[in-house]
Amino acid sequence: MTPRPAPPAAAPASDAARLVAARRVLVTGLAGASVDAARAACDLAATLGAAVDFGAADVDRPAGPTIARAGAVTADPAEMHDRADLVILWGCDPAATHPALAALVPARAAVVRMPPGGATSIDAARLLHHLVCVGPEPEADAPWIRACRAAREAIERASCVAVVTATNADPVGLEPWAVTHLVRAIAHRKPAFEISLDGSDLAAAEAVCTWRHGASGAIARADRDGGRFLPGEASARRLLERREVDCVLAVGRLATAVEDAIARCGDDLEVLRVAAEPAALRSLLAALDRRPPGAAP
Amino acid sequence: MSVAHRFVLRGGTIHDPATRRDGVVDDVWVEDGKIVPPPADATGFPPIDAAGLVVMPGGVDLHSHVAGPKVNAGRRIAPHLARSRPAAVPAIHATGGLYAALGYTTVFDAAIATAAAPIAHAELAELPILDKGIYLLAADDADTLDALAARDGPRCEALLAAKVRAGRGWAVKVANPGGPSFWKRGRRGDHHDLDTPLPDRQVTPRQILERLARAVRALGLPHPLHVHTANLGLPGNWRTMLETMRTFDGLPAHLAHVQFHSYSGGDLDEGSFGSGVAPLVDHFNAHENLTLDVGQILFGDTVAMTGDSAAAEHLAHATGVPWMAHDLHLEGGCGVLPIAYRERSLIHAWQWAIGLEWFLTATDPWRVALSTDHPNGAHFTAYPVLMQLLADEAFRREALARIHPAVRARSPLAGIRREYSLQELCIVTRAAPARIAGLAHKGHLGPGADADVTLYRPHRDLARMFSLPAKVFKAGILVAEDGQVRTLPEGATLTA
Numbered sequence: 158m159t160p161r162p163a164p165p166a167a168a169p170a171s172d173a174a175r176l177v178a179a180r181r182v183l184v185t186g187l188a189g190a191s192v193d194a195a196r197a198a199c200d201l202a203a204t205l206g207a208a209v210d211f212g213a214a215d216v217d218r219p220a221g222p223t224i225a226r227a228g229a230v231t232a233d234p235a236e237m238h239d240r241a242d243l244v245i246l247w248g249c250d251p252a253a254t255h256p257a258l259a260a261l262v263p264a265r266a267a268v269v270r271m272p273p274g275g276a277t278s279i280d281a282a283r284l285l286h287h288l289v290c291v292g293p294e295p296e297a298d299a300p301w302i303r304a305c306r307a308a309r310e311a312i313e314r315a316s317c318v319a320v321v322t323a324t325n326a327d328p329v330g331l332e333p334w335a336v337t338h339l340v341r342a343i344a345h346r347k348p349a350f351e352i353s354l355d356g357s358d359l360a361a362a363e364a365v366c367t368w369r370h371g372a373s374g375a376i377a378r379a380d381r382d383g384g385r386f387l388p389g390e391a392s393a394r395r396l397l398e399r400r401e402v403d404c405v406l407a408v409g410r411l412a413t414a415v416e417d418a419i420a421r422c423g424d425d426l427e428v429l430r431v432a433a434e435p436a437a438l439r440s441l442l443a444a445l446d447r448r449p450p451g452a453a454p
Numbered sequence: 455m456s457v458a459h460r461f462v463l464r465g466g467t468i469h470d471p472a473t474r475r476d477g478v479v480d481d482v483w484v485e486d487g488k489i490v491p492p493p494a495d496a497t498g499f500p501p502i503d504a505a506g507l508v509v510m511p512g513g514v515d516l517h518s519h520v521a522g523p524k525v526n527a528g529r530r531i532a533p534h535l536a537r538s539r540p541a542a543v544p545a546i547h548a549t550g551g552l553y554a555a556l557g558y559t560t561v562f563d564a565a566i567a568t569a570a571a572p573i574a575h576a577e578l579a580e581l582p583i584l585d586k587g588i589y590l591l592a593a594d595d596a597d598t599l600d601a602l603a604a605r606d607g608p609r610c611e612a613l614l615a616a617k618v619r620a621g622r623g624w625a626v627k628v629a630n631p632g633g634p635s636f637w638k639r640g641r642r643g644d645h646h647d648l649d650t651p652l653p654d655r656q657v658t659p660r661q662i663l664e665r666l667a668r669a670v671r672a673l674g675l676p677h678p679l680h681v682h683t684a685n686l687g688l689p690g691n692w693r694t695m696l697e698t699m700r701t702f703d704g705l706p707a708h709l710a711h712v713q714f715h716s717y718s719g720g721d722l723d724e725g726s727f728g729s730g731v732a733p734l735v736d737h738f739n740a741h742e743n744l745t746l747d748v749g750q751i752l753f754g755d756t757v758a759m760t761g762d763s764a765a766a767e768h769l770a771h772a773t774g775v776p777w778m779a780h781d782l783h784l785e786g787g788c789g790v791l792p793i794a795y796r797e798r799s800l801i802h803a804w805q806w807a808i809g810l811e812w813f814l815t816a817t818d819p820w821r822v823a824l825s826t827d828h829p830n831g832a833h834f835t836a837y838p839v840l841m842q843l844l845a846d847e848a849f850r851r852e853a854l855a856r857i858h859p860a861v862r863a864r865s866p867l868a869g870i871r872r873e874y875s876l877q878e879l880c881i882v883t884r885a886a887p888a889r890i891a892g893l894a895h896k897g898h899l900g901p902g903a904d905a906d907v908t909l910y911r912p913h914r915d916l917a918r919m920f921s922l923p924a925k926v927f928k929a930g931i932l933v934a935e936d937g938q939v940r941t942l943p944e945g946a947t948l949t950a
Contacts, residue, residue, distance in 0.1 A: 224530050224531055225530070225532065225533050225534075226776060228770070228790075229778050229779075229780075230777065232780060232782075232787075233782055235783040236638075236782075236783050240638060316640060317638075341770075344767070345770075346642065347642070348637075348639065348640055364573060367529050367530060368521070368545060368546045368577045368580065369547070371529045371541060371543075371545050372530060372536070382544075382547055383536065383541055383544065383545045383548055385536075385537070386536060
């Protein structure tokens with residue numbers, strides 16, 4: 158006698174009903190998740206026709222992501238340890254926030270902190286870019302301008318430059334754009350790269366989302382044959398702020414900005430939380446698949 | 455909709471160079487995903503009418519870029535090109551469907567760093583329909599370079615074997631021999647010759663090429679060393695390519711995307727840029743140890759991606775377009791950037807003409823694989839246009855009339871009358887790439903072959919004919935019909 162399949166667990170069945178009942182679902186989270194968990198989450202999103210975004214900073218800007226405008230010149234952190242003789246800490250203090258990475262700053266390297274006091278990050282990056290590209294010296298004098306000149310001289314002396322950067326709250330994307338352009342300008346002259354402290358715990362989710370949907374997030378509607386990348390419109394935070402989704406499938410740990418946005422939505426938003434475990438996600442997917450077509454929630 | 459596990463394709467016009475069938479009306483018998491000899495008893499082999507259709511083995515793309523971190527970077531760097539149909543760098547699922555709908559059933563990603571192999575395989579696991587494999591980048595990692603510098607053949611072979619095993623690779627590739635060492639230690643924007651020692655080791659690019667090729671041969675890998683030589687894209691780089699060819703001196707080697715390595719001209723001098731194909735093709739034609747893929751460019755928007763960081767940096771610096779680069783620890787790196795090939799651009803028109811010149815002057819199609827180095831030269835869905843350019847001189851002449859006039863005047867292309875036959879097209883898209891890759895069970899329709907079969911409706915517009923196969927079978931399963939994907943079976947991962 159063939160054993161009857163076990164009925165789905167109550168929680169996946171009820172979660173599936175709530176997902177199906179929603180007007181529009183956002184799939185988010187996956188910090189630190191595995192590739193298999195990210196695959197299962199993307200499968201759920203495709204089944205639901207949901208939006209997908211994991212809350213990474215580089216898709217959360219209305220001015221568009223830096224990568225599509227300027228690119229990114231990066232390296233594994235260990236390359237900094239092996240090769241860099243100048244490390245520029247740009248708006249960050251890895252010793253305080255990322256000690257493991259801070260330990261890779263080589264003892265032989267000169268360390269410069271930017272931006273200097275009295276300057277915005279954008280102003281400092283643009284001026285240093287100008288100086289690196291051998292533009293005319295600015296006539297104005299100020300401590301921050303002198304600090305940029307000193308940084309330029311350090312870059313000229315160096316044979317390999319690592320620029321360590323962190324997440325920032327710039328709402329329009331100009332700051333990462335300016336820093337990326339600076340790194341790129343240096344890299345056209347000598348070995349240089351950016352080491353970002355951003356988003357490493359989203360690496361698997363972003364990789365899977367990109368090969369599934371063509372972008373690392375801000376996908377308005379998940380589709381396995383591609384997707385529309387809509388930065389500044391379909392990021393998790395913006396979808397929540399504009400109340401364009403009425404249900405969030407929160408997979409594992411969420412980005413802080415997304416958690417904050419959920420909290421601001423109050424009771425209007427249904428939030429289903431599921432572990433970032435492939436088995437849990439597959440169970441939910443199976444519960445969705447078992448629903449008869451057109452079934453009422 | 456799949457068909458029975460046994461069937462016979464009845465009365466098609468067979469083009470199967472490996473079995474010397476050139477337009478012969480014949481049947482193809484299929485059982486359990488393989489081609490079988492005509493059975494004594496045909497009962498149980500339902501017929502599929504192939505009368506009037508051209509029957510070829512499934513296409514084999516020997517050199518493409520479909521998975522891994524650099525391909526993901528390509529998807530991210532040009533979102534505007536993701537909205538075109540097909541996307542310049544399609545999602546992995548769409549990639550399988552598009553290839554299958556084109557009549558292709560096997561693809562290799564030609565540049566995966568060993569460190570990136572696990573994530574590339576995770577992505578390739580989601581590539582439907584196609585059988586797939588990867589070439590692992592060698593000679594970028596510190597241990598292999600040390601072994602090469604020490605002339606320690608056994609150690610080098612052991613390292614390559616471990617790399618192929620750990621990375622589940624099909625072949626070994628070198629991208630810009632020694633280039634990462636020069637790049638990581640400061641060299642920017644100029645040539646390096648094959649005989650200057652690396653800045654950090656007593657070994658030259660030429661020695662890397664020669665010793666790697668020996669190690670690959672000693673290991674008995676199915677595909678010889680896959681070579682992307684130095685100075686890609688730079689004026690005057692034909693000399694580097696010629697020296698690369700001479701280096702192998704009887705050793706088997708496959709030369710990748712030769713179009714990008716066949717330029718005359720002085721250092722960074724656009725005015726003297728031109729074709730350096732003639733001396734290269736003379737050498738190639740006379741040396742049977744060498745095979746190649748062309749890396750043809752076709753006009754339009756695309757994304758360039760390479761394990762050759764220096765080449766990408768040079769192009770990014772010259773054009774100012776967005777540029778992604780990533781240096782891997784103790785390995786090489788990659789460079790990715792969008793690019794738009796224009797008919798009226800002097801450089802792009804030369805590149806287009808140089809690729810065609812290679813195709814049309816290399817005499818032995820069995821040593822030539824059709825490729826655009828997708829997506830570097832063009833999208834793989836443009837292969838039918840390339841096939842028409844090779845097989846239809848009038849079509850080629852019309853295209854030639856649209857490109858930059860200086861190239862039209864100076865390129866030897868205008869004087870070349872050769873037209874590929876259907877059989878030759880079959881060779882460069884199926885039989886030769888399968889043989890060059892070392893795929894004994896692909897690229898032909900003889901007994902024992904995988905039942906990867908494509909049926910085309912004959913049409914004088916060859917681009918149309920090859921764009922829209924009537925039926926495509928993968929391992930005996932009907933996967934596409936008239937451009938529509940019918941089912942999405944899993945393909946196999948090909949490992950050495």
